[in-house]
Amino acid sequence: MRTTTTASQLIDDLVDANHVLVDRGVLDAYGHVSGRHPDDPEKFLIARNLAPGLVTAADIQVLDLDGGTDDERPSYLERFIHGEIYRARPDVHSVVHSHSASVIPFTISNRPLQAVWHMAGFLGEGVPVYEIREDAGMGSDLLVRTPELGAGLAASLGEGAVALMRGHGSVTVGDSIPHAVWRAVFAELNARALAVAVGLGEVTPLTAEEGIAAAKSNYGQIRRPWELWRAEARAGRRG
Template identity: 55%
Template sequence: MTHPHPAGADLRDALAAANRILVREGVLDAFGHVSARTAPGAGTFLLSRNLAPGSVTPSDLLVHHLDGQIDDPRPPYLERFIHAEIYRRRPDVLAVVHSHSPSVIPFGVSDTPLRPVVHMAGFLTAERTPVYEISDHAGDATDLLITSPELGASLATTLAGGSVALMRGHGSVTAGASLMEVVYRAVYTEVNARIQLQALTLGTPRYLSAGEAKAADQSVGAQARRAWDVWRNQVTQDGAR
């Protein structure tokens, strides 16, 4: 499935809106971030300066290089290397979300794997969403943050060619082929996790098979624009009040 990737000022406006959408949908709060590659194949991406997502405007977006560096005096996010190293390894990825959405975190700290239980989340790995274990790469005395290219690279390796990777005790990272796709995926990762947690209280859930997940991602995932349009309209109306 393909969705258009805006450019120039339109990309800045869309990325600022994506921050507000993800806050409104309970994926981001005072922390977390969303980025977008400046163009398909580009070696740069846009990510806000160090700021709460709900406060991000187009003028707050900084151009980052794939080494995580910026040509701007304003302070960047500490975890910009999450984005930089995924873009470096995945030319197909045009947008990335890092969040601490609450229903997802339990699956990164328990033996129960996050798996697709609803057709809206067919992009999740059918058998087990991978979990990144930072202590395997940096020992057992870190703050769990991805604050170097080396840690960003190890997280990107865990994500590999997938859409979502969990981060033990921290949150998750989501990748997409467009800004609207990654927002859709980040929202429905949280929705799927919440429903799976509810289902587990009733018994053993019936998960989507690999074939069902693939088919659902191709058909339902192709409708990401529908969700994006309504979500963007909602945050535009919120800002006008």
């Protein structure tokens, strides 16, 4: 559903995305969302180091894929997540990184996060988990602070839509900001549903074929929730 956009339109979408993701319980005081620059694929736009719920258009920075910027204000420590995923995945035009609470148990247990709901068919039969110890050893703070760690995470993501980060959170990608936000929201909701279902008994996940078919069907409907969530977020800011 990616459409040609201007940098100004992308900034508007980024501001809305930050507030939508807070409203939907995916981001809180932490986490971030970015969009690939529409005029230069070697750059991306992201807020300065700020709580997502406070982001305005004036807070958006332009970074290169190495995490560099001419903006003197502090950038997010984990900006390398975004740069390295954009470097590895030309098809990706938006990245969401979150610490959403419902996802965390699936990063630290042997229960895979898999699609159990047609709205989350993009998760497939199991989401990969990035083990930062393989790249940073046993004593890191689990933050993706360097391009090397960002590249490790991007490799774990592969060609998928979501990767988990052990003891940390997750990363979700899409071909537009609405697409990535939609996936991040339903990854969180699917995690909640799966955790409840596990407590009830045996779980019936989607087959790989069901996941592909559901994801294809849902793709054409992303604008509907995006427009609703955006309107609700803007109304909340006005209130």
